[in-house]
Amino acid sequence: MSDSIFGGRSGLGRASRSATALALILALAATTLPNGVVAQSYSFSNVSIEGNQRVEPGTILSYAGIARGQTVSAGELNSAYQRIQESGLFESVEIVPQGNTLVIRVVEYPTINTIAVEGNSRISDEDLQPVIQSQSRRVFSPTQAEADANAIAEAYVAQGRISARVQPRVIRRSDNRVDLVFEVFEGGVVEVERIAFNGNRAFSDRRLRRAIETRQAGLLRAFVTRDSLVEDRLQFDQQLLRDFYASRGFVDFRVLGVNAELTEERDAFFVTFNIEEGQQFKVGNVSVVSDMPGVDPDAFQRAIKMRSGQVYSPSAVETDIARLERMAIREGLDFVRVEPRIDRNDRDVTLDVTYQLTRGPRIFVERIDIEGNTTTLDRVVRRQFDTVEGDPFNPREIRAAAERIRALGFFSDAEVDAREGSTPQQVVVDVDVTEQPTGSISFGGNYSTNSGFGAAISFSERNFLGRGQQLSLGVNTASDNSRYFFRFTEPALLGRDVAFGLNLSYYESEQDNARYNTKVGTLSPSLTFPLNDSSRLQLRYTLQSTDLSIPDGSIDETGELVKAEAERGKLIESSIGYTFSYDTRRTGLDPDAGVLLEFGQDFGGLGGDTEFVKTTARAVAQRLAFNEDVTLRATVEAGAVNYSGDGSRVTDRFFLGSSLMRGFEPGGIGPREYNDAADVDDALGGNYFAVARLEAEFPLGFAEEYGIRGGLFYDVGNLWGLDKTNSDVLYEDGAWRQVVGAALLWDTPLGPLRFNFTETLQKEDRDKDQNFELTIQTDF
Incomplete structure (x- = not known):
C-alpha cells in the first residue's frame, strides 16, 4: 500500500x-x-x-x-x-x-528504509544509482525525492526517451520508516528523422551530415544510438561544423542556430542547422619575425611547411608552430613562444600569416597528477607527455598530450588542466580520466566456397594489464584448413617511443582434393619507431617453417614442378627485414587528400635452409572531390622475390588474390602448369607482380544512416616469373589482365561489407575469373 x-x-x-x-x-x-x-x-x-x-x-x-x-x-x-x-x-x-x-x-519525516527503482529495463539499477541522492537510513525529503525523479528522467532523455516519466512513491513501514520507490515509465526512443542545413553553398547536406555526430534514424536504427536527440551532442555537432569549415579556409563560418522540431505524433525530431559559411580564404604571405637577440628568423622561415596559395587551415598553423617550437628547443632557446598573427586581405580573399618569436614567461612544470585510472598504470598516461617535471611549461604541448591521451581509446573521458603550483612560477598539470572497457572476445562461424564451414574464436585486449599493451589470439578453423595466431605489442619499449611486436602463427591446410598441402609456422619479433611526424621504420626478424606435401590421392593430378618442390620437404627460413612507411593521412595539411607510401625488404640467409631477397612496395593516393561527396583513390603495388640455389617454391611466390586484384579467383591468374590429358592444372604463383587499381566511391541517393554507397573501379595487373619451368607451363612471361567493376558498400554492425560485381576486359584462356565477390572493406 x-x-x-x-x-x-x-x-x-x-x-x-x-x-x-x-x-x-x-x-x-x-x-x-x-x-x-x-x-x-x-x-x-x-x-x-x-x-x-x-x-x-x-x-x-x-x-x-x-x-x-x-x-x-x-x-x-x-x-x-x-x-x-x-x-x-x-x-x-x-x-x-x-x-x-x-x-x-x-x-x-520518516527514515528511508530501502530505495528501489521499478519499471526500468533500458537503464540498469547500477547505472541509475549514482544519480539518486536520497540514501537509506537517512531522513526522507520530498524535495530531494522529486529531484532524484527528475535526474532519472534526464538519464532517459539523454538516450532520446523524452517521454519517459518517473514517479516517486513511498510505502509506509513500522517505526516511522518508509520504502522509497521510483516508478519508471520509459517510453519509446524519439529519434532524429531528418537533419537539414540552411545557408550551405560549398558543401551539400549529405557531406555535412557526415561531419557531425548525430545521425538520422534509418534501416539500422536498432543498432544506432546516435540517432536520438541529445542536447550535448548537438552542442558538440556545432563545434564539429566549425572545425570542418575552418580546416577548409572558411574562417568566418558561424552557426546561427539549431532548431529541433518535434513531429505532431511526438515520435521524431526534425533538426535544422542554420549556418553562414562566408568566403573561403587562402594563404597569402608567410613570414617569421623575432624581437629576441641572437635569433635568426631566416633559419626558422625555412622550417615552415605552409605555402602561399594553399587553402588556409588552423591545423596547418598549429603544425608550423609546433615545428618552430621544437626547432627552438633544439637550438637551446628555452621559453620561446610562437605567436601567430593573421592579417586579413578581403580584396584577394587571403590571409597573411606572421609567426612572432617571443620570450615567454619563465614557468616550469612542478608535477603531473593523474587521477581516475583504476586499471591503467600511471606511466601509460605519463608517457603521452613530451614534458616532464622541471621542464619549461608549454601550453601547446599540454594540449597535444591531452589529445594523445584521448586517442589511446582506454578512457571514455579525459580532462587535462593546468593550475598554479606552489609558486607563481610553477604549474601543476592535472589529468582526470574515466576508464572504459578495452577488451573483447568473439565467437563466430564462417563459410567459404573454397574451404567450407568453419568456426572462429578470438580474444583481444588493447590495454593488457593496464600497461597499454595490445594482445590478441585466436583460432580459425574450416573443414580443410586451420589457422592459429598470437599477437603482442608493447607500444613503448623501455619507456621509449619504440614499439615491440611479436607475431606467432600456424597455418595448416589438409585437403583431400587439393593439389598440395601446407604447414606453415611463423615467429616474427619486430621494432617500430618514428623517423618524423609522417614516417616510421619497422625492423623485424622472421623465422618460418614451411612443409609442402602432396596428398596420396592427388599425386597423379599434380604437375611435375609442384612435385619437385614438395620433394624438398620441410624448409626453415631465417630472415631480417624492414619496412619504411610515409603516411600523410593524419599529419598532412590538406584535409581532402592523403598519401601512403610503403617500401619493405626481407633478406633470407641468416641461418636456415634458403637465401632470398623479397621486396614489396605500395603507393596510395586519395582525394575527396565534388564537394567531398566522391572519394577518388589510386593504388599501385609491386613485388619481387629472388631465391638462390634451388629457387622459390609455390609457398614462397606471390598470388594475386582479391585484395590485390579483383575479378579473379585466388590463384586464378599468373603462371600455371597445365596438362589437359593428365588433368593437371596447378597455379604456381609468380616471382614478380605489379598491380594498379583506380576507384571512385560515391553516394547512391540513400539516406546516410543506411550506410550504403556505390563504387566503380578499374584494375590492371600482371604476375610472372619462375625459377624453373617446363613445356606445360603457361604465362611464365606474364600477361596483363584488366578488370572493370561496380561495387556496393554497406556499413553494417558486423563491419563494412563490400559487394563487387566485375567484368574482365582482358584475360588469358586458362585464367579463372570471378564475377561476384563479398569481402570486408578496409581502409588503405
Whole structure:
C-alpha cells in the first residue's frame, strides 16, 4: 500500500494544513482583540514541544528562535513557524499559543528504509544509482525525492526517451520508516528523422551530415544510438561544423542556430542547422619575425611547411608552430613562444600569416597528477607527455598530450588542466580520466566456397594489464584448413617511443582434393619507431617453417614442378627485414587528400635452409572531390622475390588474390602448369607482380544512416616469373589482365561489407575469373 508525501501532487498536505491553522489563529486574534492589544507583544513562560522522536527539543527551539520568557509578536511567531518548516526535518509543523504556554507540535519525516527503482529495463539499477541522492537510513525529503525523479528522467532523455516519466512513491513501514520507490515509465526512443542545413553553398547536406555526430534514424536504427536527440551532442555537432569549415579556409563560418522540431505524433525530431559559411580564404604571405637577440628568423622561415596559395587551415598553423617550437628547443632557446598573427586581405580573399618569436614567461612544470585510472598504470598516461617535471611549461604541448591521451581509446573521458603550483612560477598539470572497457572476445562461424564451414574464436585486449599493451589470439578453423595466431605489442619499449611486436602463427591446410598441402609456422619479433611526424621504420626478424606435401590421392593430378618442390620437404627460413612507411593521412595539411607510401625488404640467409631477397612496395593516393561527396583513390603495388640455389617454391611466390586484384579467383591468374590429358592444372604463383587499381566511391541517393554507397573501379595487373619451368607451363612471361567493376558498400554492425560485381576486359584462356565477390572493406 503506497502513500504520497508530496503536497504538490496530492492536494493540501499536513504542512499546508498547519500553516492554515496558524493563520486562522492569528486572524482570530486580530478580529477579536482591540487594536491596542493586537499591537502588544506576548511572552510565554513555557514552551512545550510535542511529536518529536529523533530531533532534540533544543534543536527545534534553535530553529524557532524563541526562548522562555521572551517577548514575541504575531509576526515573529509566523517567522518561527517558517524556520522550523524550512529545516526539512518535519512533515508538518503546528504552533499553537495556549495561555502562557507555546505549544509546538511536529511530525517528523520518516527514515528511508530501502530505495528501489521499478519499471526500468533500458537503464540498469547500477547505472541509475549514482544519480539518486536520497540514501537509506537517512531522513526522507520530498524535495530531494522529486529531484532524484527528475535526474532519472534526464538519464532517459539523454538516450532520446523524452517521454519517459518517473514517479516517486513511498510505502509506509513500522517505526516511522518508509520504502522509497521510483516508478519508471520509459517510453519509446524519439529519434532524429531528418537533419537539414540552411545557408550551405560549398558543401551539400549529405557531406555535412557526415561531419557531425548525430545521425538520422534509418534501416539500422536498432543498432544506432546516435540517432536520438541529445542536447550535448548537438552542442558538440556545432563545434564539429566549425572545425570542418575552418580546416577548409572558411574562417568566418558561424552557426546561427539549431532548431529541433518535434513531429505532431511526438515520435521524431526534425533538426535544422542554420549556418553562414562566408568566403573561403587562402594563404597569402608567410613570414617569421623575432624581437629576441641572437635569433635568426631566416633559419626558422625555412622550417615552415605552409605555402602561399594553399587553402588556409588552423591545423596547418598549429603544425608550423609546433615545428618552430621544437626547432627552438633544439637550438637551446628555452621559453620561446610562437605567436601567430593573421592579417586579413578581403580584396584577394587571403590571409597573411606572421609567426612572432617571443620570450615567454619563465614557468616550469612542478608535477603531473593523474587521477581516475583504476586499471591503467600511471606511466601509460605519463608517457603521452613530451614534458616532464622541471621542464619549461608549454601550453601547446599540454594540449597535444591531452589529445594523445584521448586517442589511446582506454578512457571514455579525459580532462587535462593546468593550475598554479606552489609558486607563481610553477604549474601543476592535472589529468582526470574515466576508464572504459578495452577488451573483447568473439565467437563466430564462417563459410567459404573454397574451404567450407568453419568456426572462429578470438580474444583481444588493447590495454593488457593496464600497461597499454595490445594482445590478441585466436583460432580459425574450416573443414580443410586451420589457422592459429598470437599477437603482442608493447607500444613503448623501455619507456621509449619504440614499439615491440611479436607475431606467432600456424597455418595448416589438409585437403583431400587439393593439389598440395601446407604447414606453415611463423615467429616474427619486430621494432617500430618514428623517423618524423609522417614516417616510421619497422625492423623485424622472421623465422618460418614451411612443409609442402602432396596428398596420396592427388599425386597423379599434380604437375611435375609442384612435385619437385614438395620433394624438398620441410624448409626453415631465417630472415631480417624492414619496412619504411610515409603516411600523410593524419599529419598532412590538406584535409581532402592523403598519401601512403610503403617500401619493405626481407633478406633470407641468416641461418636456415634458403637465401632470398623479397621486396614489396605500395603507393596510395586519395582525394575527396565534388564537394567531398566522391572519394577518388589510386593504388599501385609491386613485388619481387629472388631465391638462390634451388629457387622459390609455390609457398614462397606471390598470388594475386582479391585484395590485390579483383575479378579473379585466388590463384586464378599468373603462371600455371597445365596438362589437359593428365588433368593437371596447378597455379604456381609468380616471382614478380605489379598491380594498379583506380576507384571512385560515391553516394547512391540513400539516406546516410543506411550506410550504403556505390563504387566503380578499374584494375590492371600482371604476375610472372619462375625459377624453373617446363613445356606445360603457361604465362611464365606474364600477361596483363584488366578488370572493370561496380561495387556496393554497406556499413553494417558486423563491419563494412563490400559487394563487387566485375567484368574482365582482358584475360588469358586458362585464367579463372570471378564475377561476384563479398569481402570486408578496409581502409588503405
